[in-house]
Amino acid sequence: MPDARTALHDWHAARQARMVPFAGYAMPVQYSGVVEEHTAVRAHAGLFDISHMARLSFAGSNATAFLDRVFTNSVAGMKLDQVRYGLLLNDAGFVLDDVLVYRWPYGYSMVVNASNRGKIVTWLTAKAAAFDVRLGDETDATAMLAVQGPAAVALTAGLFDFDAGTLKNYYAKPTLYCRSGCVVSRTGYTGEDGLEIIVPNELAVSLAEELVARGAKPCGLGSRDTLRLEAAMPLYGHELTEAIDPLSAGLGWAVKLDKGDFIGRDALKAMPRTRTRVGLELDGKRAGREGCPVLAGGDVVGTVTSGSYGPFVGKSIAMATVPLAFSSPGTPLTVDIRGTPTPARVVSLPFYRRPKSPETPS
């Protein structure tokens, strides 16, 4: 089956993006180069096509109860227009996906990883049978763009029928773009301030053109990955899989064990906690890639889940899951990079934290 195309496919091609298959879509991995794009996002603003992410909707009288049953974070406790990060777990307490849930006056939305869309829609549909909830999939009708960076919010001034600068972090608003309904949320996957915008497919090119004209640099999945790594945000398939529980993945803050029952909770409570996710700084510029063994005193104690040269922090950085005994910042460890033992030490996450912005409402 040929790769699916987002509404911006031809727009990417016209800008000489290098396209790669990703989660069933043809997606731009880079335009000018990963480092240049990464730097533009840290310094000013970058534009990402994230239309491959799946956008689901939930309506019905039982939508809140249903989502609280499948989502590890609290849904009933969400305010109107709030966005919350959390996990979907299987009965054994392992991670099926990490998602964002949006609370609207009329129901909820959920943004799901592209690579998990089929699995999650099937799973949610089965679990929804016992609830009065209607599941919708808006992915194919809409596009999703992220504009990220210290200048990102300001450069959208006047684009929507409200000032996106008034949004708090992890809040969203249904609004208008070119007189059509869209959703603007103050969320992202880069460690920077910024917005994620859902528009009807037919407005995607116009919005992308507008954002680039206002100074956002087109960016691909390559810099999206290095940006999220510096920000220590997990990526499904790397830090998160069906072989890890959310507490060992360092995501205990997104798991509300006392909110009431949810799928995977009992298993999670019964599980001994032995491991956690750590950040590693490696000597030299050589990257410890996914799968590289992590050693302590000659014994393999863990595995790198993501690693790269961090273009902004200027170091070789990695995330790994290791036993709690080796997780304190400063602990010396060794990463085996294709046969070369490379000294590393545990550092606190994230590798990069953006300077506090005085303008963001809180």
Place this chain on the structure above:
Amino acid sequence: MNATVNLDELKYATSHEWAAPPEGDIVTVGITQYAVDQLTDVTHLQLPKVGTAVTAGVPFGEIESVKAVFDLNAPVSGTVVEVNAPLASEPSPINEDCYGRGWLIRVQLAPGAGTDHLADKAKYDAQLAHDAH
């Protein structure tokens, strides 16, 4: 190596390394512009020490960009007699001038070894055109 290198005189491996015409029995080795374009942003380079034996088609080092790491395969068999050592701390010449200042190693050909098994420019260009489709 001469900065005004003639690309038509180089020989090419399918894995995108080039070998210059032997000067005596010494062959200069680098990677092609196509490889550089695929890599972008070289962050790290692992090259062998002088005296290391290399074998045609077998990795002699690795080159790494932000996104990925690739083996460097020796286009010829022989012994490394010189390494472009400054690249280890500053790999940017590879991005800027991969046929000149960005050369990687010089190899003294093993007895009987040569470059005849490598592609000429026309054949290498045909490979690239084929790979693009």
